[in-house]
Amino acid sequence: MQTISENKCYGGIQGVYSHRSDACACDMTFGLFLPKEAADEPVPVLWYLSGLTCTHENAMVKAGAQAWAADHGIALVFPDTSPRGEGVANDEAYDLGQGAGFYVNATEAPWTTHFRMWDYLAEELPDLVTATFAVDEDRQAITGHSMGGHGALTLAMRLPGRFRSVSAFAPIANPTQSDWGRKQFTAYLGADESTWAAHDATLLMRRLGFDGPVLIDQGSKDQFLDLLKPEALAQAMMERRQNGLVRMQPGYDHSYFFVSTFMADHMAFHAEALFQD
Amino acid sequence: MQTISENKCYGGIQGVYSHRSDACACDMTFGLFLPKEAADEPVPVLWYLSGLTCTHENAMVKAGAQAWAADHGIALVFPDTSPRGEGVANDEAYDLGQGAGFYVNATEAPWTTHFRMWDYLAEELPDLVTATFAVDEDRQAITGHSMGGHGALTLAMRLPGRFRSVSAFAPIANPTQSDWGRKQFTAYLGADESTWAAHDATLLMRRLGFDGPVLIDQGSKDQFLDLLKPEALAQAMMERRQNGLVRMQPGYDHSYFFVSTFMADHMAFHAEALFQD
Numbered sequence: 001m002q003t004i005s006e007n008k009c010y011g012g013i014q015g016v017y018s019h020r021s022d023a024c025a026c027d028m029t030f031g032l033f034l035p036k037e038a039a040d041e042p043v044p045v046l047w048y049l050s051g052l053t054c055t056h057e058n059a060m061v062k063a064g065a066q067a068w069a070a071d072h073g074i075a076l077v078f079p080d081t082s083p084r085g086e087g088v089a090n091d092e093a094y095d096l097g098q099g100a101g102f103y104v105n106a107t108e109a110p111w112t113t114h115f116r117m118w119d120y121l122a123e124e125l126p127d128l129v130t131a132t133f134a135v136d137e138d139r140q141a142i143t144g145h146s147m148g149g150h151g152a153l154t155l156a157m158r159l160p161g162r163f164r165s166v167s168a169f170a171p172i173a174n175p176t177q178s179d180w181g182r183k184q185f186t187a188y189l190g191a192d193e194s195t196w197a198a199h200d201a202t203l204l205m206r207r208l209g210f211d212g213p214v215l216i217d218q219g220s221k222d223q224f225l226d227l228l229k230p231e232a233l234a235q236a237m238m239e240r241r242q243n244g245l246v247r248m249q250p251g252y253d254h255s256y257f258f259v260s261t262f263m264a265d266h267m268a269f270h271a272e273a274l275f276q277d
Numbered sequence: 278m279q280t281i282s283e284n285k286c287y288g289g290i291q292g293v294y295s296h297r298s299d300a301c302a303c304d305m306t307f308g309l310f311l312p313k314e315a316a317d318e319p320v321p322v323l324w325y326l327s328g329l330t331c332t333h334e335n336a337m338v339k340a341g342a343q344a345w346a347a348d349h350g351i352a353l354v355f356p357d358t359s360p361r362g363e364g365v366a367n368d369e370a371y372d373l374g375q376g377a378g379f380y381v382n383a384t385e386a387p388w389t390t391h392f393r394m395w396d397y398l399a400e401e402l403p404d405l406v407t408a409t410f411a412v413d414e415d416r417q418a419i420t421g422h423s424m425g426g427h428g429a430l431t432l433a434m435r436l437p438g439r440f441r442s443v444s445a446f447a448p449i450a451n452p453t454q455s456d457w458g459r460k461q462f463t464a465y466l467g468a469d470e471s472t473w474a475a476h477d478a479t480l481l482m483r484r485l486g487f488d489g490p491v492l493i494d495q496g497s498k499d500q501f502l503d504l505l506k507p508e509a510l511a512q513a514m515m516e517r518r519q520n521g522l523v524r525m526q527p528g529y530d531h532s533y534f535f536v537s538t539f540m541a542d543h544m545a546f547h548a549e550a551l552f553q554d
Binding site: 251258261264 | 284285286287288291338339341343344496498528529530532533534535537538541
C-alpha cells in the first residue's frame with residue numbers, strides 16, 4: 001500500500017492511499033478519514049460509495065462529511081467507483097466502464113478481468129482497511145450517493161451482519177427497471193435478467209430487507225428522478241415494514257449541495273447505530 | 278446578469294451568476310449562497326476571496342462554508358480571482374495572470390486593460406450584489422484563503438467602515454517581502470515599490486489597522502509558510518494593539534482540509550460582529 005497524501009483535517013487525518021487490488025487486477029485508490037480518536041483505539045467506520053463519474057476524491061472534498069465524522073469519532077472510507085488504468089476496458093459513455101462500475105462482478109467480455117467491484121468492496125478493501133488502520137470491523141455502516149446509494153443498499157442487504165445501518169442519498173433504487181441499470185447490467189452481467197435481481201435494492205428489499213435502520217433522502221427537484229425510482233423502494237420498504245424512513249426533500253436536486261445539506265443527519269443516524277452496545 | 282446555476286443547499290440557494298464587468302472589461306462569474314432568511318429580508322453577507330489558481334468554484338464546493346452560513350443566516354459571495362477569457366492577458370506560471378489577480382489594479386502592460394480586481398471587489402461587484410439580492414450592505418464581513426486572505430485584509434483596512442470584521446486562512450501576509458508578492462507587484466504595479474505598500478497587509482496594519490476584530494488562522498505544517506510570513510503580520514497586530522487574534526494550528530497544511538476545519542470558527546466570529554446592533 002502506498003500513501004498518496006495525508007492532510008490534517010478536523011483534528012484527524014484525511015489520507016489517500018493506493019494499493020494493488022487482486023479483485024480488480026489493477027491499482028486502486030481510496031480515501032480514508034481517521035478521526036483523532038483513532039490514535040488511541042479502533043473507531044467505527046462509515047463507508048461512502050460514490051456515484052457515476054466520481055473517483056475516490058469527489059465526496060472526500062465536496063460532501064462535507066469529515067466535520068460530522070470528527071464530531072462523532074467515526075472513520076470514513078471513500079472507495080473509487082471502478083477499476084481504472086490503461087489496460088482496463090472502458091466505454092465512451094459516462095455511465096459505462098471506468099467511473100461506472102455499478103458495484104457488481106462482471107461476467108461478460110470485455111469487463112470480466114477488472115470489473116469486480118462487488119468482491120473489491122465486500123471483501124478485499126474491508127480486509128485491507130481493518131488490517132491496516134485503527135477501525136473496528138464490528139462497527140461498520142454504509143452510505144452512498146446515486147449509483148453509490150445503489151451499491152450501499154445492495155451490499156448492506158446481501159451481507160447480513162456486516163453493517164449496523166445503511167443510508168443513501170438519491171440512490172438508483174430500482175435499476176432493473178431503469179436506463180441506469182438495464183444498460184449496465186446487460187453489459188456487465190449479460191442478457192439473462194435473473195442475474196440482475198441480486199443488484200436491485202427494491203427487489204432485495206422485498207426478498208431480504210435489512211436487519212437494522214435504513215435512511216433514504218431524495219430531492220424533489222432531482223433532475224434524474226425518473227431514473228432513480230425512489231417510489232419503488234419506498235413501497236417495498238413499507239410493504240416489508242422495514243425499520244427505516246424515506247424522506248422527500250422539497251426543492252433539492254442531485255448535486256453535492258443536496259448531499260452535503262443532509263450529511264449531518266446521516267452521520268447522526270449512523271452514529272446512533274454504531275455507538276449502540 | 279445571467280444565472281449559470283442555482284442549487285438548493287441547506288435550506289437556501291447556492292447560485293452561480295455571470296455578468297459583464299466594466300472594471301475588468303470582460304465577463305466575470307461569481308458564486309452566491311443565500312440562506313433561507315433572505316426570502317424575507319436582507320441578510321448580512323460574508324465575502325470569501327480565494328487563492329492562487331482558484332475560480333469562484335473551489336471554495337464554494339470545498340470549504341464547507343454553507344453549513345455554518347445557513348446556521349447563522351448569512352449570505353456568502355465567492356468572487357473569481359482574476360479576469361478570464363481569450364482576450365485577457367495571461368502567463369504560463371500558475372502565480373501570474375489568470376487565476377492570480379492579487380486583488381490590485383494593474384498599471385503595467387499587458388495587464389492594465391483587464392486586471393482591475395481591486396475596483397471590481399471594492400466597488401463593482403458589491404454594488405451589483407447589494408442591488409440585485411437580499412443582502413444588507415450595512416452588515417458586511419470579509420475573509421479569504423492565501424492570496425484571498427491578502428485580498429480580504431487589504432480591502433478591509435483600506436475601506437474603513439465597509440466591513441465589520443475580517444478574517445483570513447493562511448494569508449499572504451507580507452507580500453512586499455515574499456516571492457508571492459514581489460513578482461506579481463513588479464508585473465502588475467511596476468518596479469516602484471512605493472506603490473506596493475497599499476497592498477501589503479502587514480504594512481497596512483502598521484499604518485492603518487482595522488476598526489473591528491481580526492482573526493487569522495495559520496497551519497504549522499503549511500508547505501508555503503516561508504512565502505506567507507504570518508510572523509510579520511502577527512508582530513504588526515500586536516504592536517498596534519489590534520483587536521484580534523492570530524492562531525497557529527498545529528499539524529495543518531495549506532489545503533481546503535485546513536480551511537474547512539476552521540470554517541465554523543470563522544463563521545461564528547463574523548456572525549458575532551454582523552449581528553451586533
